[in-house]
Amino acid sequence: MRLRNIPGAERTIQAHSAVIKRPEDQKGCWGQVFGNQHPVRIEIGMGKGRFILNMAKEHPKINYVGIERYSSVLLRAVEKYDTDEFNDLTNVRFVCMDARRIEEVFAKNEVDRIYLNFSDPWPKARHARRRLTSAEFLDRYGNVLAPHGTLEFKTDNTELFNFSLEQLREAGWTLKEFTCDLHHDEEMNRGNIMTEYEEKFSGKGNPINKLIAAGK
DSSP states (O other): OOOOOOTTHHHHHHTOTTBOSOGGGGTTOHHHHHTSOOOEEEEESOTTSHHHHHHHHHOTTSEEEEEESOHHHHHHHHHHHTSTTTTTOOSEEEEESOGGGHHHHSOTTOEEEEEEESOOOOOSGGGGGGSTTSHHHHHHHHTTEEEEEEEEEEESOHHHHHHHHHHHHHHTOEEEEEESOGGGOHHHHTTOOOOHHHHHHHHTTOOOEEEEEEOO
């Protein structure tokens, strides 16, 4: 995916009150960031923020941290946050960083749930380790997830989904639920909040895959 550089994006997000500027300083202290001890859930690769903002709106007793690597993309989430629909939310924060740093930013057992939505499939075999559901990343997630914490992953890419199922097995995770057609699975689709990509792909007739897994 080619990302268009937006002049001033970095400056704008760094000045925004909902963006955590030095997330590594908050490791083990996210309860203080939000001013409560509610569960902390994170979305890695949150894109333009539709999913996490709607989750925060639907679940005010849960704290959400949206992680996005690219400042020009995070800018769109910040702009959405500033609209009348979301600007009164106090249970969501944003971080601009690479997912590889997750253990630098969250302490052991500090995260209740991790969401991965329509992650980059990195289709070339030599790039498999970059996939956010690779065993390498699963190890990182396991080091911050609380006991009984879960990972939720959605994608329209069947090859990536099958790869993810295999990686979970190899990494010793427990697959709790999965479906290869989310929008026609009454149980797993209950309460589902769509991302921008999900709406786009499902609108084209693409089935959406979803899994829920627990760390080892």
